[in-house]
Amino acid sequence: MANSIPAALRQFIAGKWEDGDGADLVSSNPARPAETVAAGRQAAPEQLERAVEAAAGSARAWAAAPMHERGAILVRAAGILDAAADALGLELAREEGKTVAEGRGEVARAAQILRYYGNEGDRAAGEVFSSPRRGEQILVVRKPLGVIGVITPFNFPIAIPAWKIAPALVYGNTVVWKPASTVPLLAQRLAEALDEAGLPKGVLNLVAGSGALGTALVEHQLLDGLTFTGSTGVGRRLAAAGAARGVPVQAEMGGKNAAVVLAGADLDLAAEQVLFGAFRSTGQKCTATSRLIVEEPIADDFLARLTGRLQQWRTGDPADPFVQMGPLVSGSAAEGVRRGIDAALSGGARLAFQGSLPEDAGAAFVPPTVLELPAEADAAESNPAWTEELFGPVLAVRRASGAAQAFEWAGQGEYGLSAAVFTQDITRVLGAVDGIDVGILHVNSESAGADPHVPFGGARKSGYGPKEQGQSAKEFFTHTTTVYLRGGTPA
Ligand code: UN1
Numbered sequence: 001m002a003n004s005i006p007a008a009l010r011q012f013i014a015g016k017w018e019d020g021d022g023a024d025l026v027s028s029n030p031a032r033p034a035e036t037v038a039a040g041r042q043a044a045p046e047q048l049e050r051a052v053e054a055a056a057g058s059a060r061a062w063a064a065a066p067m068h069e070r071g072a073i074l075v076r077a078a079g080i081l082d083a084a085a086d087a088l089g090l091e092l093a094r095e096e097g098k099t100v101a102e103g104r105g106e107v108a109r110a111a112q113i114l115r116y117y118g119n120e121g122d123r124a125a126g127e128v129f130s131s132p133r134r135g136e137q138i139l140v141v142r143k144p145l146g147v148i149g150v151i152t153p154f155n156f157p158i159a160i161p162a163w164k165i166a167p168a169l170v171y172g173n174t175v176v177w178k179p180a181s182t183v184p185l186l187a188q189r190l191a192e193a194l195d196e197a198g199l200p201k202g203v204l205n206l207v208a209g210s211g212a213l214g215t216a217l218v219e220h221q222l223l224d225g226l227t228f229t230g231s232t233g234v235g236r237r238l239a240a241a242g243a244a245r246g247v248p249v250q251a252e253m254g255g256k257n258a259a260v261v262l263a264g265a266d267l268d269l270a271a272e273q274v275l276f277g278a279f280r281s282t283g284q285k286c287t288a289t290s291r292l293i294v295e296e297p298i299a300d301d302f303l304a305r306l307t308g309r310l311q312q313w314r315t316g317d318p319a320d321p322f323v324q325m326g327p328l329v330s331g332s333a334a335e336g337v338r339r340g341i342d343a344a345l346s347g348g349a350r351l352a353f354q355g356s357l358p359e360d361a362g363a364a365f366v367p368p369t370v371l372e373l374p375a376e377a378d379a380a381e382s383n384p385a386w387t388e389e390l391f392g393p394v395l396a397v398r399r400a401s402g403a404a405q406a407f408e409w410a411g412q413g414e415y416g417l418s419a420a421v422f423t424q425d426i427t428r429v430l431g432a433v434d435g436i437d438v439g440i441l442h443v444n445s446e447s448a449g450a451d452p453h454v455p456f457g458g459a460r461k462s463g464y465g466p467k468e469q470g471q472s473a474k475e476f477f478t479h480t481t482t483v484y485l486r487g488g489t490p491a
Pocket residue numbers: 153155156160229230252284285286287447448449450
């Protein structure tokens with residue numbers, strides 16, 4: 001991609017686009033660090049203050065609008081994103097580093113999410129119970145929480161914001177949104193689409209900048225709820241800050257997701273899916289496959305198929321349509337992954353495969369890497385490639401003696417987000433459903449991926465608070481009022 005003129009970054013506060021008053025904010029292309037994708041300035045504390053006040057000031061009128069009216073705006077925004085998907089997909093690839101095909105797919109996914117929640121008015125909005133008393137019914141109606149703080153990560157710069165902001169808005173909340181500082185341009189594009197679609201002023205406010213803004217947001221007196229996706233460390237800190245103030249928090253955090261490949265599985269399908277799960281988006285998904293557990297008798301065959309496919313993958317500039325894997329989001333993210341690989345090797349892992357990088361690859365690139373862990377359980381289970389979420393293109397492999405051992409290993413550690421099981425044996429599938437404690441289980445498909453109408457989130461330490469999406473989103477973004485409804489004495 002030729003150097004194009006950097007886009008101007010703005011803040012969106014009380015329905016107006018304005019320049020930030022804080023420090024410089026620069027979004028650069030991780031594949032070509034000298035190339036500035038967008039530039040402007042961060043929001044200053046005073047701008048965050050006005051953003052929260054605008055959200056609080058518009059909350060009553062927005063909550064009073066019919067859900068169909070709120071939803072119609074989301075559906076219009078979906079159309080705007082769909083129409084711009086090619087251009088936005090390319091901007092996403094340049095800003096975040098995933099391939100242009102994945103970038104375009106993510107924009108289309110954001111549109112799909114907006115459309116799903118946009119139609120929420122056509123679905124059940126509450127519940128009706130019968131009453132033990134004559135002449136009475138009991139209604140359970142849903143009401144918005146109020147002002148929601150939305151803090152989003154870099155790895156899905158438009159889809160994750162959409163799946164938090166769309167339900168927050170359709171259920172009648174107003175929003176102050178702080179996106180990751182590495183991807184401010186795609187955040188701005190989503191806010192622009194919602195603005196153009198006719199969102200009333202103050203209902204969505206965008207403040208871009210460093211993590212300090214997020215901390216100030218969660219500590220704000222006018223905040224009524226917080227939804228976060230990102231690292232486990234930050235998520236726990238925000239959850240504690242919310243709890244201290246009695247504010248509900250939904251935090252979607254880390255994962256250390258396993259793919260289990262059992263004897264008798266369709267090995268070509270499994271190799272394709274494990275490759276997608278581990279290396280698409282350069283492994284930067286909370287749902288990415290970072291552990292591979294393969295049954296011993298098929299292990300050599302399976303690893304040969306997997307690495308054979310990986311040989312065909314090209315790593316390079318994600319804007320190039322012939323590239324399958326781009327850089328990490330930044331040089332410092334890549335440095336962390338390289339350190340993780342070194343630590344894994346020092347801990348006894350063996351380099352089973354490492355892809356090549358183009359000659360001009362900058363500091364943000366790490367090749368796809370497959371590490372085989374030592375056979376001794378203690379050495380394997382203390383290896384950082386087994387225990388830590390490296391958030392990069394690194395797959396740690398172990399050989400299991402059978403399905404029971406494989407399922408046990410898949411559940412090791414504190415995370416429990418997703419897992420994938422590859423088998424044609426229904427008994428093994430049912431064993432996995434019972435035996436692997438995760439929020440999302442894929443049978444014969446990769447560990448990543450999520451549909452908007454079903455719950456998304458992890459078991460154990462991967463998540464905090466209600467899950468996202470579908471009915472779960474309604475549970476987080478609303479509270480209930482139980483109405484005992486009786487008429488007068490019939491004439
Ligand atoms: C997906 O698997 O397609 O941060 C979505 C993340 C998750 C979203 C994963 N919250 O990677």
